[in-house]
Amino acid sequence: MSEQTNTEYEKYYVPEQSKLPFIGSIGLFLTAFGAGNMVQGNYPEGYILYLGLAVLVYMLSTWWAATIRESMSGLYSAQMSRSFRQGMLWFITSEVMFFAAFFGALFYVRILVMEWLGGSSNNAATHEFLWPEFIPNWPMEKTPAGETTQGMGAWGLPAINTAILLFSSFTLTIAHHALIEKNRATLIQFTAITAALGVIFMGLQIWEYIHAYTEMGLTLGSGIYGSTFFMLTGFHGLHVTVGTIFLIILTIRCAKGHFTPQDHFAYEAGAWYWHFVDVVWVFLFIFVYIL
Template sequence: MSASPAASSGKYFVPSPSHWPLVGSAALLTLAFGAVGSMNSLPWGLPVLGAGFVILLIMLFGWFGTVIRESEGRLYGKNVDTSFRWSMSWFIFSEVMFFAAFFGALGYARLHSVPDLGSVDAKMLWPDFAGTWPTAGPFIKEVFSPMGAWGIPAINTALLLTSGITLTIAHHALIAGNRSKLILWLAATIVLGAVFLTLQIYEYMHAYSELNLKLTTGIFGSTFFMLTGFHGFHVTVGAIMLAVILVRAIRGHFDAEHHFAFEAAAWYWHFVDVVWLGLFVIVYML
C-alpha cells in the first residue's frame, strides 16, 4: 500500500468531525446518574448505571475502531505518531503519580502516623497500642494475619516477570515480520496475566476467610487492598489492551514500521510489571 499524502508529506492529519465525543459525554452523564441512584438504593439506579456502561462500551468500540481504520489507511504521518507517543507517555506518567500517591499514603502511615499513635505522648489515650507495623490501628481490636510474601504473591511476581519476557519476544517477532510467533507469544502474555488475576482473586478469598484480613481491617487492610486492588484493575485493563492487539495481529494489522498501538500496550504492561515489583517489596516483604 502506498503512503497517503498525509503520511508522506509529514503534514498533520486533521480528522473529520466526529459524534463519538458526544456519545462519550452521554455515557459519563448516564454513569453519574446511575451511580448516585445506586448509592441511594433507588430502584432505577442499577439499570441506569448498566445503561451507562453499555453506552461507554459502544463509544469505546466505535471511537477506537475509527482510529484503527484511519491508522491502517496510513492517514497518520510522523507528526501524529509523535503526538501519540507523547500522549501515551503522559498517560503512563499520570498513572505513576496515581500509584505514588497510594505508596505515599502507606509510607506516611507506617513511618509517621502509626509510630506517633504508639508514642509516649499517646499512651494516655491508647495505653495498649504498640505502634508497630503491621497493625489495624488503635481503634480496631480484631486479630488478623498479614499476607505472606512467599506464597501466591511470589508466584504472581514470577508470572508478571515472565509475561514481560514473553511480550518482549512478541515485539521482536513483530519487528522481524514473524506473525505466527508474534501471535503465539502475545497470547502467552495474556494467559499469564489471566492466571495472575485468578490467583489474586484466590488470594483475596484466602485473606477474608482464613486470615481475617479485610478492607475494613484498619490502616493495614485499607492500604493493602487499595494498592493490590488498583494494581489488579490495571492488570485487567492491560490484558484487555493486549487482547485487542492480539485480535488486530490475527487480522494482519501492524508491520515492522507501523505498530505504535502494540508499543503503547507494551509500555503499559511493563509499567504494570514495575509497579507490582514495588508492591511485592513494600507491601508484602517489608
C-alpha cells in the first residue's frame, strides 16, 4: 500500500495540449516588431507594440491561472516541484546574462571607447582628425558631434529609490518567514507592503524620467550616455513592474489561503525574482549613478 501511494505521488502531471505557446510566440513577435519601429521613430507602427503586450498579458494570465488551478487541485508531485525550481533558477540565470550584456556595454564604453575618442597614445589620430575638441569625461555631457546633455545625479530620487528597494527586500523576508511560521496576517500585510513599495519605486522612476526629458535634456538619443542610462534603468524598471505585479498576485493568493509552509514554491519564486531585481539595482546605482 505504501509503495503504491509513493508511486502515485511521484507521477508526473502532463497537462493537455494548449494553444498558449503559439499565442505567446505571436505576442513576442508583435512586441519585438512594434518596439523596433517605435525606437526608430515610426510611431504609427509603434502601436503594434501595445497589441503584442496585450497578447502576452492574455497568454500569461491564462497560463498562470491554469497553473494555479492545477496546483490547488493537488495535481503536482514532488518531481513537478523540482522542475519548477530548476526552471526558475535557469530563468534568473538568463536574466543575469541579460543585464551582464548591458553592463558589459557600459564598461566597454567607459574604459575603452572613451580612451580612444580622447586620443590615447595608440589612437591619437582618432582624436586629432575626427573630434579634436572632444573631452573624454563621464558622464558624456557633450558628444563628439557636439550635442549636449546633463548627467543624472545619484543623491536625489535614485538614492530614495535605492532605499525603497533595499527596505522592500527586508519586508519581503519578514513576509516569507511569516509564511513558514503560519502567521497569515503578517504574511499578507508585509507582502502587500512590499508590493506597495514597488509601486512607489515605479512612480518615482517615472518622475525621474520626466525630469530628465523635460528639464535636463537627457533622452534615449543623448549619445552613448543617454542610451546606456535609459536601457539599463528602463529594463530594470520593466523588471520591477513585472515583480510588482507578481507580488500583488501573491498578496491576493495569500489572502485566499493558497500557501502552506510545506508547499509555497510560487511565493519563493516571487521572492527570488524580487531579491534579484534589488541586487541588480544596487549595481545600477553604483555604476550608473555614482561612478
